[in-house]
Amino acid sequence: MIGSASVVMFLLFVAATLAISYWAARRTRSSQVFYTAGGKITGLQNGTAIAGDYMSAASFLGITGLIFLGGFDGLIFAIGAFAGWPIMVFLLAERVRNLGSYTFTDVVSMRLEQSKTRSVAILSTVVVVILYLIAQMVGAGKLIQLLFGLPYEAAVITISVLVLAYVTFGGMLAATWVQIIKAVLLISGVTILAFLVLWNFDFNLENLLSSAVQEHEEGTAVLAPGVLFQDPVQVLTIMVSMMFGTLGLPHILMRLFTVPDMHEAKKSALYASAFIGYFYLVLIVIGFGAISLLSGDSAYYDEAGRMIGGNNMTAIHLTSAVGGGLLTGFMSAVAFATILAVVAGLTVAVTAAISHDLYAEVLCKGKPNPVQELRLARITTVVVGIIAVLLGILFQNENVAFIATMPMVVSASVNFPILFLSLFWPGLTTRGAVCAALTGLISSVALIVIGPQVWVSVLGFEKAIFPYDYPALFTLPLALIVAWWMSRTDTSDRAAEDRANYGRLLATSELGKEV
Amino acid sequence: MDSEKALQIRQKIRQRFLFSGMTLVLYFAFALNWTDLGSGLREPLGDSSITGSLLFFVLLIVVFIGFEILFIRYSTRRSSRDSFRQA
Numbered sequence: 001m002i003g004s005a006s007v008v009m010f011l012l013f014v015a016a017t018l019a020i021s022y023w024a025a026r027r028t029r030s031s032q033v034f035y036t037a038g039g040k041i042t043g044l045q046n047g048t049a050i051a052g053d054y055m056s057a058a059s060f061l062g063i064t065g066l067i068f069l070g071g072f073d074g075l076i077f078a079i080g081a082f083a084g085w086p087i088m089v090f091l092l093a094e095r096v097r098n099l100g101s102y103t104f105t106d107v108v109s110m111r112l113e114q115s116k117t118r119s120v121a122i123l124s125t126v127v128v129v130i131l132y133l134i135a136q137m138v139g140a141g142k143l144i145q146l147l148f149g150l151p152y153e154a155a156v157i158t159i160s161v162l163v164l165a166y167v168t169f170g171g172m173l174a175a176t177w178v179q180i181i182k183a184v185l186l187i188s189g190v191t192i193l194a195f196l197v198l199w200n201f202d203f204n205l206e207n208l209l210s211s212a213v214q215e216h217e218e219g220t221a222v223l224a225p226g227v228l229f230q231d232p233v234q235v236l237t238i239m240v241s242m243m244f245g246t247l248g249l250p251h252i253l254m255r256l257f258t259v260p261d262m263h264e265a266k267k268s269a270l271y272a273s274a275f276i277g278y279f280y281l282v283l284i285v286i287g288f289g290a291i292s293l294l295s296g297d298s299a300y301y302d303e304a305g306r307m308i309g310g311n312n313m314t315a316i317h318l319t320s321a322v323g324g325g326l327l328t329g330f331m332s333a334v335a336f337a338t339i340l341a342v343v344a345g346l347t348v349a350v351t352a353a354i355s356h357d358l359y360a361e362v363l364c365k366g367k368p369n370p371v372q373e374l375r376l377a378r379i380t381t382v383v384v385g386i387i388a389v390l391l392g393i394l395f396q397n398e399n400v401a402f403i404a405t406m407p408m409v410v411s412a413s414v415n416f417p418i419l420f421l422s423l424f425w426p427g428l429t430t431r432g433a434v435c436a437a438l439t440g441l442i443s444s445v446a447l448i449v450i451g452p453q454v455w456v457s458v459l460g461f462e463k464a465i466f467p468y469d470y471p472a473l474f475t476l477p478l479a480l481i482v483a484w485w486m487s488r489t490d491t492s493d494r495a496a497e498d499r500a501n502y503g504r505l506l507a508t509s510e511l512g513k514e515v
Numbered sequence: 516m517d518s519e520k521a522l523q524i525r526q527k528i529r530q531r532f533l534f535s536g537m538t539l540v541l542y543f544a545f546a547l548n549w550t551d552l553g554s555g556l557r558e559p560l561g562d563s564s565i566t567g568s569l570l571f572f573v574l575l576i577v578v579f580i581g582f583e584i585l586f587i588r589y590s591t592r593r594s595s596r597d598s599f600r601q602a
Contacts, residue, residue, distance in 0.1 A: 085583070086582055086583050209564035235546050236543070277577075
């Protein structure tokens with residue numbers, strides 16, 4: 001589909017990021033540098049990298065496609081994905097940075113019994129990251145197949161090999177700079193695209209929206225809620241899953257440890273929030289611009305009247321419509337860079353869960369051989385890369401929508417409750433945390449399986465047993481109730497110790513490690 | 516922990532929950548767009564095509580970023596005041 005421009009752009013990006021990996025590899029001499037880039041990233045750099053890690057291809061291509069399809073309703077995913085960031089600044093950034101070393105599991109297990117709490121946190125980290133990884137790999141394989149004409153398997157292997165080159169040698173330092181470059185490219189790309197769209201409407205938003213109303217079959221309804229979603233409970237399920245899911249994503253929380261102190265951690269979250277907020281605001285222009293400029297243009301539809309490549313290609317078609325081949329090449333390369341950056345972040349997170357949380361902290365009881373730990377981190381990265389390729393190929397014919405749903409729901413139902421309660425509720429005990437995590441995990445997976453995404457779309461039943469795609473509205477409160485009940489009724493010696501530890505944790509988390 | 520530090524911590528926690536509470540209320544108010552209670556939001560504003568819902572979306576993002584800036588400014592000012600007092 002794409003010509004030589006995109007190939008040149010893509011090769012330039014790959015060359016630049018590989019050069020960065022080579023530079024980072026020379027500095028990655030310890031596991032601390034591997035996991036957290038030595039804690040020397042500034043707030044602005046980290047905020048940009050977080051934005052690069054968080055703004056996935058699903059955000060750019062998926063939300064644009066949804067706005068094209070259903071207008072305003074597509075924005076529910078944008079506000080859901082954005083709204084976790086203020087809460088990250090207010091509640092989590094400072095405290096998580098002050099308490100942890102490398103992963104969110106460090107924070108959760110700090111005042112509870114290490115081995116049990118770490119084990120469930122590792123399990124949820126691996127589940128969330130692997131599901132996120134499958135969604136990225138399958139989506140990426142299909143996107144690259146379409147954009148560059150590569151066979152699906154070759155696309156998946158290319159992504160994995162590049163990410164392995166970044167992470168195995170350069171660790172978090174290389175991943176950080178890949179994410180920074182990607183964020184700058186993506187923000188620049190959407191800004192140029194929005195500028196060109198507005199150009200077509202004399203830089204008048206009113207003209208753009210009026211044109212969208214005229215072109216869309218739903219007319220004025222496209223600018224208000226109700227085209228895709230009518231049930232407010234369904235909307236709430238999406239809002240809860242997106243917001244609290246963001247707050248429990250291990251690869252995002254891990255980025256808070258790459259800055260020197262709590263002030264930089266807060267600033268990181270603020271910068272990330274500003275970039276992400278800007279990105280979603282610009283998507284309004286891009287989404288409604290796509291309705292105005294692509295609707296009814298036969299160049300972008302097949303003979304059956306469907307958009308070529310599906311609705312997720314809306315943003316790329318729009319780029320082609322307003323920017324020609326060069327900009328399309330640039331945006332295609334950006335889409336590829338987006339996937340690489342997100343997969344790199346996920347790979348570092350799952351590697352840290354295995355080599356730091358499991359090997360160093362659980363198996364070696366916090367006293368690992370540093371050389372062996374770093375070697376294990378690199379070996380784990382390679383294994384994760386191979387697993388990502390295999391899962392990407394295995395799931396290539398599956399409906400990826402449900403795979404993309406699961407990590408946010410599991411994160412909101414497992415990681416967020418135990419992280420929040422361990423930081424803010426003195427009464428939480430090890431038993432409460434473990435039971436809450438397992439309840440959140442089992443209930444969220446079970447409700448997704450009997451919900452529309454799996455029960456109807458994958459298993460082929462006529463009607464879903466559970467009516468909602470995103471069950472976190474129910475499973476998050478359930479996990480909180482289980483944590484409360486199991487902690488309140490816990491009269492063990494360990495429970496008394498867990499409660500007594502809270503005072504020390506509170507002072508350290510609020511005032512820093514010097515306390 | 517001395518009472519000075521305990522007071523600092525209590526103030527910080529109060530501030531955290533105040534900002535989080537305001538954010539959560541505004542965020543979940545967005546769901547009103549899909550209810551009868553929020554039917555007015557679905558209407559265009561005056562002669563323009565921009566609906567109340569669309570404006571709500573934009574304002575939420577702007578207001579949330581504003582909250583974050585306020586929170587960080589307030590925390591930084593309080594941290595320097597506390598350090599000065601301790602010195």
